[in-house]
Amino acid sequence: MTHPVHTPVVAADGALIRFALADLLDGRTASMRVELSDAGAAEPWLTRLAGAETSLTVLGHGQADLPARPELGRLALLLWLRRWWPASPSLGVPSLDPALLDLETAVATADVEDLAEGLLDGFEASPAELFDTAIAAGALLAAAPPVAADVRGLCARLAAWFDDQDDVVRAEAAAEMSARLENAAPGRRSYALAAGTDPAATGEGVLASGRASVDWARVPPGILDAAENTVAWRIVTTAATARLEVDVAGAFADAAIAAVATHDGEPFAEVPLALGAGRFTGTADLDAAATRLAAGVHSGRITLVVGVAGEGVAGTTPEDRAQVVALVRARPPEAGTLAERAADASADEEF
The missing domain is CATH 2.60.40 (Immunoglobulin-like)
Known part of the structure; x- marks a missing residue:
């Protein structure tokens, strides 16, 4: 079985939806594999997502390759980035800010919930939980300056989405965050990374x-x-x-x-x-x-x-790790997420 490091996945209600890592990192979402674990739970959202005829085919076979939906591909990629992104200065792969990733994942999760109601029932985190984590302890405000306009736009989208969900408290919090970023100054976050040396050793003993x-x-x-x-x-x-x-x-x-x-x-x-x-x-x-x-x-x-x-x-x-690093280093800049663009902008400020 392919290791999860190679396969971005969305854990849907009663199914797993898998993507090819190389495709998502290259900015392509041609196909996705739906693998059912509970046909009864998956049938309602699968019908809304793919139509009745295709849904019956998938239910009959237990799995199928379907044309990819960009919303699902983006969520799968962001979930993969949060777990497996191989940050390493020596490899030329920058760190990604977790607050920015949480914000992007909140928006992507909301988009999937709008795409097919019930698909994410029991999912690992809701848009509300992800947004709460992103803004906790001022993390998002600290991370936002290099990409303030984009962060402001995502917060505005979430404010509207929360408002539609009658989540007044979070709608106001997202709108306030968007307003506070109106005049954000460029900056960068610092990390604790150091190249490091071997422990001192005399050789004796x-x-x-x-x-x-x-x-x-x-x-x-x-x-x-x-x-x-x-x-x-x-x-x-x-x-x-x-x-x-x-x-x-x-x-x-x-x-x-x-x-x-x-x-x-x-x-x-x-x-x-x-x-x-x-x-x-x-x-x-x-x-x-x-x-x-x-x-x-x-x-x-x-x-x-x-x-x-x-x-x-x-x-x-x-070998797993080398393959992933090679794919990440070959990733087209235009396919980058908000967190990647922020990391690139911060790196540029150092020179």
Whole structure:
């Protein structure tokens, strides 16, 4: 089965609607695959979306490739950007502001709700929830200046949509946000990312050391550089104890994460990681058994996993990540979302 990193998807009521990542990143939405999980739940919105005859065909086969609807393609892409966008200065891929992504996704979700009533029943977030997150703690106001006119327009659209939904409080909040951006000055948001260096080492007492890459599927989105080999680790001894030191270079935001060290697949140490100056670092003392293990094995048999280490996670491979980065770097500028345009504008201000 194709890993989710390669397939933007909208989780509809009783179905999944999938798109080809390459198509969406290239600004094309030629076709979409509808895969039913509950025909009874999907039938009402599917009929409104595709017509009675096509709906019967899909219901009969359980899945079908249909002409894509731009509203669904845009929502699928934005959801993918929020989860999988491979931000990395070293790879030439800028960070995307989460508040701008939330605002765009709120508008896209509203457009899909208007397209086919009931399609998004039980969806992961409503336009109201996404808008609330976007404006929380002044995040949208801080992110908006590079693309203030576009943000103002999206807020005006949401104000009208909320008004139609009789959500007076959010309609007023969106209208107020639009008005406050009327004279917004250009600016940019700063991030915590730093290139980083390996942990200092004298070489004395180092039992094992190595490097690793962050599996995007095991960490929250938008917190770490997506490049390969950003993790450095070493096991060192002193007169009294042994410890595992971990350094993860490139951090955009804080999160509660840890690193788990395994030997031939068996965990033997866990290191809580804390955000520092553009990096996550952590140290954990090893017990006697772990120390003996580290002293008696080759470093290549020790694996370090940053983030969720459970077997239930469908991890990404280096090939997965390389393919996605290549597609993102080839993305036409004119196909960019609001968050991408803001990132480009902020980058231009640095030169």
